[in-house]
């Protein structure tokens with residue numbers, strides 16, 4: 001696909017099909033820029049791995065050796081890209097990252113306990129504790145002219161409260177694009193070790209970084225207990241294949257997590273497993289082309305904010321393909337974006353109270369489509 005010139009009409013012809021939730025949520029004239037799927041297809045290595053499994057009797061129950069391949073592909077990726085130290089024997093496959101978070105919160109806390117989250121935040125970080133009858137304890141990000149910053153003093157105060165058992169971190173951060181530095185992660189993990197707070201670290205956007213370095217918690221020398229949750233689904237655009245990985249800081253933590261019966265937990269499909277292995281082992285050239293393109297779209301958006309006063313974006317956003325738009329005088333901008341401009345962004349309020357005045361825009365589309373969305377916004381808002 002031509003990432004730059006493919007028009008909205010052409011994309012709609014390709015993507016408004018029986019499969020896509022992103023492209024079927026709104027009327028056909030709406031440009032869908034909400035859920036974190038990319039409009040950019042997938043790498044051939046993934047297509048051919050799925051094709052191979054389908055044609056070569058690979059759709060039965062997965063073999064143990066295939067699951068071992070998944071774990072070793074994952075730990076190789078982390079070593080290669082992040083200097084991460086993933087012990088293959090301390091990993092468990094799940095169907096998706098949010099499922100991992102559900103299992104971890106229900107295993108490592110009791111009803112009424114607190115789960116510390118950095119708001120504004122990816123909505124399941126708020127809904128999961130609530131559904132499990134825990135409290136999502138807000139450690140609100142600080143915001144200044146540069147963008148969003150972790151509030152370490154407030155975090156320390158909250159982690160020191162014995163009711164708060166878990167720190168649920170999104171690193172890098174959705175929706176603000178904040179990247180946690182090694183120094184910050186060291187500080188956070190030191191606090192968690194001191195206060196006996198389990199770190200659940202969602203690193204799903206770890207490979208989608210622009211002009212910065214992603215630090216995995218697995219690359220930090222720490223006494224804190226942690227669980228890394230990630231998958232290939234965001235970076236390689238395969239969210240429908242359902243396969244994720246959880247990696248643990250120790251056997252004790254893993255055994256506790258693993259006590260949830262396997263049938264209750266579910267497990268990924270062969271399709272998900274082969275897709276993830278192909279992505280991690282073979283799709284880096286594709287990813288690098290996509291990252292260049294996303295960076296281009298980020299600069300298109302940035303130029304727009306330099307000439308239009310409709311909204312601003314955090315300057316220090318250096319991760320994810322999601323842009324966090326702040327509108328000056330409309331507390332619910334997602335409504336006019338949809339009703340007037342026919343651009344379907346995610347409502348800021350879904351990310352917590354500090355999401356008022358915001359909308360989240362997914363930039364992982366073609367440049368022509370992004371430009372059409374921005375033209376409509378300029379014309380109709």
Ligand SMILES: Cc1ncc(COP(=O)(O)O)c(C=O)c1O
Nearest residue numbers: 036096097098122174202204231
């Ligand atoms: C931070 C974060 N975690 C998890 C997910 C969802 O992952 P999964 O489909 O594996 O649950 C997303 C999807 O957008 C996300 O942004």
